[in-house]
Amino acid sequence: MFFHVGAAKTGTTYLQRLLFANREQLAAAGVLYPGDHFGAHVQAAFDLRGTGFDGPDPHAEGRWRAFVDAARDWNGPVVFSQELFSPADPRQIATALADLSFADVHIVLTARELSRQIPAAWQEDVKNRFTTSFDEFVRQVREPRRLASRQGRMFWELQDCVDVLQRWARDVPPERVHVVTVPPPGGPRDVLWRRFASVVGIEPGFVDAAAAFQNSSLGLVETTVLRRLNLALDDEVGWPLYNELVKHYLAQDVLVDRAGSSPIRLSEDDRVWAAERARAQAEGLAAAGYDVVGSLRDLLPPDPPPQASSDGSPEASVEAQLEVALEAMAALLLRISRLRRGIR
Template sequence: MPPPTPGSAAHSARPALYLHVGAAKSGTTFLQQVLWHNRDRLREHGVLFPGRDVASHARAAFDLRQTFFRDASDPAMRGAWPELVAEARAWRGTVILSQELFAPAPPHQIRQAMADLGFADVHVVFTVRDLGRQIPAHWQEDVKNRFTTSFDEFVAALRRRDWQDYESARLFWGLQDPVEVLARWGESLPPERVHVITLPRPGAPRDLLWRRFCAVTGLGAEDYDLSRTFANPSLGLSETQFLLRLNEALGDHVGWPVYNAHVKHFLAQQVLAGRPHPARIELPREHVPWATERAVETVEALRAAGYHVVGDLYELMPSAAAGPALGTAPAPPPDEARWAEMADVGVDAVAALLLRVRETGDRAAAVPGAGTAVRDRIDMLRAESADLLETTGRLVQDTVPLVERAKRTARERYQAAVRLRSAYRRIQGGTDRSGAKTRTR
């Protein structure tokens, strides 16, 4: 059943809240960018996309799930979920939350989320893409997050019956399996308030995913500006192979904050992802039959659940991009080392990192006093500290006599006040110095 249009009578009786919980690498970044850059226009149409910044929803997801990246923490995460909920509660219209990191939440955390959002009619939204594209995309995303699992090991773990025993498989299915994710998130909801949006095939109009999202949330697709979104490209094969080996070489010698800033966000997402004409990572043909079989099971389960589907469930079948076209050479195996191409990637990576070091040094040199040697700077600080200590001591010495004089003055005045009060009482009450009553004549 399509949702009510924001601002309609049916909509205004009780606010609707659309919770977009995934899947990762299914156009979520694109949708989140559209929503964030159009948040003022959304408000004009009675719709809230809350948050202090574009990362607010990610922090809220981490806070709700009480987790973060391995061996790392973020103080800004604490309280991020209640903060987002409070902003949503204060809004009287439609609210949209979007973050794929909500997907892996276990049942007890989902129950907490639903209780916190009990002021609204919650709709759960899940965007899903075929496994032929998702498996390679998710593997390279793991590599960007310092994993060292080879592609063959990754797929083998996904196919195992005991996949829960493998971290890479748990992360994948916890984020990517629409049947399992929606069974958890949609457990307390009527099926018409659980929405599945299939990703269009390659070559479809760029705005088609946005139009499908609007069909679920009741937004007018034409009312919003899509020009400020940016692409979130996956790494190419050689770039991923290089980064995988870099992760192996770094091991645990580099902490997550440094890795996140310099390797993931700068090197991987800015430098390597922007290299021209990268070789695409494709699912090898020997895995396509299994992926197709899994897709058929997924489609049947989603249809049986009675969820609201926008798009075509057959788009979840691995497409031709998952294997070579008839009569063409097969795509290179993802684990087959492409040393010459990796060397070329390495040159770009080293050059980019050295330039980054120089730019960082230039910014540091522009700081006032940066040219002073460290030892000289310490000596200057010691001298300034000594001067400050001497000045403070002199002020204390100058202040003490003033305080003492104020104390004596107060004491003297207090004694005079006591004598005046005693005399006043004798006159009014007829008492002698000993306090005994005297007769008035």
């Protein structure tokens, strides 16, 4: 039983898309990836934790039990994968492991270098309708104990690999705890999948990893425009509509991977702080004696790019924001037109 509990923005969506798209082939090969739709693992996490995106999710009720029953009935390896399991508290984790006591549970955590995680987490929050500026987000991440640092605390609940594994693996032998590191940029796209598959016992070439959906991050200008849109919207635009048209269509289909998009970068001071924190995390994982697939060096920061300034990301110019906003308006109007004509 392989329980992949996170972390968010470490290629989890990429891995989950691969597993879900190939679930029938995997089942034929003896590996179960349960769930009748892609969001089923989200619902299982919400059901276990008694939560949801906006309060308890009624659609999630019974999903965790269904997953447990499916795992019990399966004769072979089973994979649960969802980063929303990672914030579970000790009581919820004890419940999960007790429910799965019939299996040898392996805990799997994918981990990525911190200076890449912080910008990625901010833009992901903006895609989920948050309105915090990048500077304030970084301040909260650096000072999570401040009363006003809600997003900072949320960040570490998902991203503090040492803490997440101390909670989830307290009663699991270290040889059954696997840290899969995300490789640095520039290498083959399927390295993460090959590392993950080696843990689960799947032949990596069994699936076409190149065809999987990549949940790429937005650039600075695109995220700035989306954040300004969030500030302008009111409650009349509910989450289901926002989720469909803004998050999944506008952000993940239209604004992602635009030509010439500028990455979001930390300032020099924040990079130095993140490097120190990343080294502490790598040392903590090494000391715990977990199985590391890849290298803990992957979690250490590279040298800053030559073009990086001490101020981090430049300001998103008004002209650049206007160009993105016009593209967004045109894309949304086209989408509405197609929906009215019954074209999905």
